[in-house]
Amino acid sequence: MASGSDIGSARAARMALGLWLRRVGRQTLRFEGGALRLEKQIRDYSGGGLALFWKRQGIYAGAAFLTSCYYSWQISVMCYLFIQFAETFENTLALRIRAWKGGSLREARYYRNMLLVSSILSSVTICVFISLVARMEGVGNHFMPLFFLFSAGLFAAINNHQIPQILFLRLAMYVVIFLYIPIKDLWVVWPPLSSVLWLQLFTCLFVLYFVVECAIIYLGLYRSGLDQLDELRRERDRVQAAYEVKSQFVSVVSHELRTPLTSINGALGLLRTGAYANDPEKARTILEVAHKNSMRLSALINDLLDLQKLEAGQMSYAFEQVDLAGLIGDSLEGIAGFAETYGVTLHFTPPKAEALVSADHARIQQVMDNLLSNAVKFSHRGGRVDVSVDTGLGGVAVHVRDYGTGIPEGSREKVFGKFTQVDSSDRRAHGGTGLGLAIAQEIMQAHGGSIDYASRPGEGTTFTIQFPPS
Ligand code: ADP
Numbered sequence: 182m183a184s185g186s187d188i189g190s191a192r193a194a195r196m197a198l199g200l201w202l203r204r205v206g207r208q209t210l211r212f213e214g215g216a217l218r219l220e221k222q223i224r225d226y227s228g229g230g231l232a233l234f235w236k237r238q239g240i241y242a243g244a245a246f247l248t249s250c251y252y253s254w255q256i257s258v259m260c261y262l263f264i265q266f267a268e269t270f271e272n273t274l275a276l277r278i279r280a281w282k283g284g285s286l287r288e289a290r291y292y293r294n295m296l297l298v299s300s301i302l303s304s305v306t307i308c309v310f311i312s313l314v315a316r317m318e319g320v321g322n323h324f325m326p327l328f329f330l331f332s333a334g335l336f337a338a339i340n341n342h343q344i345p346q347i348l349f350l351r352l353a354m355y356v357v358i359f360l361y362i363p364i365k366d367l368w369v370v371w372p373p374l375s376s377v378l379w380l381q382l383f384t385c386l387f388v389l390y391f392v393v394e395c396a397i398i399y400l401g402l403y404r405s406g407l408d409q410l411d412e413l414r415r416e417r418d419r420v421q422a423a424y425e426v427k428s429q430f431v432s433v434v435s436h437e438l439r440t441p442l443t444s445i446n447g448a449l450g451l452l453r454t455g456a457y458a459n460d461p462e463k464a465r466t467i468l469e470v471a472h473k474n475s476m477r478l479s480a481l482i483n484d485l486l487d488l489q490k491l492e493a494g495q496m497s498y499a500f501e502q503v504d505l506a507g508l509i510g511d512s513l514e515g516i517a518g519f520a521e522t523y524g525v526t527l528h529f530t531p532p533k534a535e536a537l538v539s540a541d542h543a544r545i546q547q548v549m550d551n552l553l554s555n556a557v558k559f560s561h562r563g564g565r566v567d568v569s570v571d572t573g574l575g576g577v578a579v580h581v582r583d584y585g586t587g588i589p590e591g592s593r594e595k596v597f598g599k600f601t602q603v604d605s606s607d608r609r610a611h612g613g614t615g616l617g618l619a620i621a622q623e624i625m626q627a628h629g630g631s632i633d634y635a636s637r638p639g640e641g642t643t644f645t646i647q648f649p650p651s
Contacts, residue, residue: 216286226343227275260310267303300347308358315362338396342403429600441474484616491623498541505536512549524562532570538648544624551617552581560585576650584641
């Protein structure tokens, strides 16, 4: 009851809100970052590629120039043309990605795969170029092709880390050629261990270790940057969701506070004027209205306190053997007056066998009261509400059936959500906080049971609470 101090209740309501907001943040926000993350990787990769366009052109021109001066202009021209083809492919793709609006995981995967193809094109060209030069050199020192390969590997490690698949593929190709060149010489000559050909292989291995290490470091740095970004995004979503719940809370609570308060104020104002001093019957009716509304206020505060206890895991249950038939009878008696005001009749079909369950009497009564008052509230005038109990091996089930407005499909989250109602407009016909069923669900779960409903809009709803077999 609202007999505790108002300040205490307000603090409890605030605590309930706080706990609820935090939990919503944790539970309801599923991270949709998979697509976003890949999109960012693709944009970073292709954006970086575009930015390095002239640098790459300089490298290709330098390599082509040196090759034509010292080896073969034919090979130089052929490889230069191939690499320009690969470049055109990659840059066209990068421009398409820049214009891409994003948002779809399918498109993101498509672009990632196309980038992979483009990267295969350019790395195959580089590998063919290096192998041709090494072949022309014959057995011996491969300073120039190996150094070019080292530069290409380092360039990939520093600039291709955004998409690991591309980085690994490129490095794998370079590693194969890196080892192929000195191993081929050793295979042909098979020199003693003191030969510089062996030294060449060992140096290649040393350099390879360095390139791979460098790639791993860049990859790690980029990944931790992405993780931080994801965390920020999650935090932003949590704040947004919390803000929405807060708005819902404020709107529901203010509506539910304002309506009864206005009515109580009105009733007290009328009595204060003394206009009904000689009409005790009329004064009684007005007091009844004020009393009904103060009960409504206290119900709201009780709901908030329950919510707080549930969220804090502080709801305690006193389990005992409860006879559901008796409990339902009490609930029906309690709700009879309310049903009368709605012109609704209540019908109870008692169970054939004794319906004994292990439960907290007061809490299950609270669930039943909520189901019955909802059934009455959402019935049409002159309607009826049927209550029945099923006992069986699967446990005990209680059904509360009404023939009222029904619940539209797809409203489950609103029905069992906190501070949510199927009709949340200001013009809705029935008051309520949207907390009753959320609390009922938690209570049933604590009993190892469940609560569910089946409904047809316009034809009515059946709510069922199920207890596990004892
Ligand atoms: P409240 O009744 O205080 O709004 P509840 O959690 O008890 O909160 O119910 C949540 C919502 O579920 C209600 O606002 C209503 O939209 C819907 N609802 C519950 N029971 C029924 C019913 N028997 N028929 C139609 N709608 C219902």
